[in-house]
Amino acid sequence: EPEVTQTPSHQVTQMGQEVILRCVPISNHLYFYWYRQILGQKVEFLVSFYNNEISEKSEIFDDQFSVERPDGSNFTLKIRSTKLEDSAMYFCASSFDRAYEQYFGPGTRLTVT
């Protein structure tokens, strides 16, 4: 069964460093999303991506964040200068149609020290 994959599973970085979180969505999906979940809190929307451009972004997704789909399979989230409060679980999700269910990856746990 097709699934969304994410790498790395856990990333530890120092404050101020850049990190890139990688995702491989399900191959025939067209809509891509990043969410995050701070420990003990709800899953929060960060950004959505369709047709090679950002469709919508939340207030969390400021100038320190960027997304890219560099080729036909990968979807990346970059945080330019990490802060302590960026520590969270980051989930990538994809869907075939915008009205359909989104399938989530296993997540990358980002720890900023």
Added chain:
Amino acid sequence: EDQVTQSPEALRLQEGESSSLNCSYTVSGLRGLFWYRQDPGKGPEFLFTLYSAGEEKEKERLKATLTKKESFLHITAPKPEDSATYLCAVGQYGGATNKLIFGTGTLLAVQP
């Protein structure tokens, strides 16, 4: 403000003891009501999508229903392996995509 509220926050059941989880929502322009299951340290796993009031979906011991203001996830004769956090999310169109607004979840523990 768009909101999704789930209750109870936590629920402990004996194996075989049926119950229901509630998800109430206030959102402009609902584009689907989604149920997910989340195990500790894992990503949300899709369970059901409901689009209109009166709709019902079933899968094994789970049944999801939808009204104009809330959704219920009914668990019939649960087993210990049903223990997880159950998340409710509503879809909201923004541009070309459909972001999900999640509730805080119900942590279900099923005792053998």
